[in-house]
Amino acid sequence: MAGKGSPKKSKAPPSSQSPTEGASKPPVEVQEREAAARLELEKLSDELALVKKEVARLRKENEWLKDEANQTKMESHEYLQYMSRKSQKRQTTIAALNHRNTLEINKIEAEKLEIVKKYEV
Numbered sequence: 001m002a003g004k005g006s007p008k009k010s011k012a013p014p015s016s017q018s019p020t021e022g023a024s025k026p027p028v029e030v031q032e033r034e035a036a037a038r039l040e041l042e043k044l045s046d047e048l049a050l051v052k053k054e055v056a057r058l059r060k061e062n063e064w065l066k067d068e069a070n071q072t073k074m075e076s077h078e079y080l081q082y083m084s085r086k087s088q089k090r091q092t093t094i095a096a097l098n099h100r101n102t103l104e105i106n107k108i109e110a111e112k113l114e115i116v117k118k119y120e121v
């Protein structure tokens with residue numbers, strides 16, 4: 001029923017095979033290449049799926065590591081502030097003690113001078 005409006009079919013050269021045998025079975029070499037290509041495609045598809053899973057796992061790990069790094073950075077900053085306040089408090093205490101000791105030494109020196117004058121006479 002091939003008419004002018006239907007798609008044209010290429011005519012195969014006459015052979016000893018029946019028309020249905022020759023048209024449905026490609027040569028063995030082509031079949032082998034197709035099978036090898038299918039296997040390669042399946043292998044690559046499986047590999048792609050594994051790589052995608054690994055990428056997803058690594059992204060999650062990366063997010064966790066970023067969160068952990070931010071937490072550590074924040075804790076370090078807080079600890080640095082704590083140590084700075086503690087150091088400042090100690091410096092203030094040292095300065096106050098130094099001042100008090102200086103006043104006490106001056107007072108003792110003054111008392112010493114009075115006692116020496118009292119007994120020098």
